[in-house]
Amino acid sequence: MRDRSHFDGQYTTSWDKALAKRTERMESSIIRELLKFTMQPEVISFAGGMPAPELFPVRDFREACEWILTHDAESALQYGTTEGYPPLKDYLVEAMHKYDLPAERGNVLLTNGSQQALDLIGKVFIDEGNEIITCRPTYLGAIQAWNVYGPKFVTVPLDDDGMRMDELEKALATHPSAKFVYVLPNFHNPAGTTLSLERRYRLVELAAKHGAFIIEDDPYGELRFEGEDLIPICALHKENTVYLSTFSKTLAPGLRLGWIVAPKTVIAKLIQAKQGADLNTSTLVQYMAYDICSRGLIKAHVKKIRDAYRERRNVMLQAMEEYFPPGVTWTRPQGGLFLWVRMPEQIDAEKLLKVAVEEKVAFVPGSAFYPNGTDGKCCMRLNFSNAQPDMIREGIRRLGQAIKREMGLA
């Protein structure tokens, strides 16, 4: 008689051998790993890129869900088109016009967060060995999404005004077949910097001259605390740009809802790639986002979080002045969720993290944001949106203590 244990031990697949070669290039994100640790209640975490959970518009979501399930359940719970829910696309098109973004329904694709957009871009554009240009440092999730497709990362340094155009010019001259330039013009993750207006124009010129296109990743543009909005790169040269944004930072990352604006031929390929991945972005989630957007609730909510994050940034900057020892410098972001700290060269941020953990505070070591993994050792990224102001002060005090210990000052 055969029972459930009949095959036990008879055939054992060697999973290591079964895995595709490309999986060797897949790595766990250090942030996801860190998050496990930072979930401990006594740890003050500046590590993740998480919005303030107590500010999520829970009531709006509840009402939206109730209304949709009462009035429109049959379509909201059905499969949807890969392109996305048309009324939501129309809303986005309209909202983007405020920033002169040249979107129309046919060149917008809803995605499962911007992270999926990055992966689809990798799938559609990156052949093994292709050169792609990013800042150094750059968004860790883009490195993770693209690594698997086997590109060669060519990196360009940034300063307080974002990616350096003199260095980009050199990179494009020495890597003439580079496929695209990946930029985060507003409140860069991890550096917190904003690409100046002059550099936006220069970027467009340089990329066009060298036949590279631009990927503009803009999750934080709505979260400006001060200064004037700067024109998106996509608005300067729409034929040469793929623009990404998301509801993760303006509504809630749990929605997993983002979008791409690109020339129609690119959207057509991305749609095919997305069909193979997940058929369509959650219909129910798109209906809910549309309900919240179309009732004007998102505008009030964004204003609320902008004010809260501005205060938290200010508290963090103030506390750093107070508690960080001389020799440590940092960026002063005009918006977004992050700032970037540079310590004296001899400090290794990965080692510092161990000391910080003893002090019950966490951050992300800078080297995680370098595609080739060799720089940024004395740097770290701090997030200021997730902790309440009094916790930020206390966390920075603890971090200052850890840095002093590492520098031999305490």
Ligand SMILES: Cc1ncc(COP(=O)(O)O)c(C=O)c1O
């Ligand atoms: C620059 C950048 N791009 C993309 C993403 C991914 O966002 P989403 O939650 O929409 O997948 C993030 C998230 O932190 C980000 O900082």
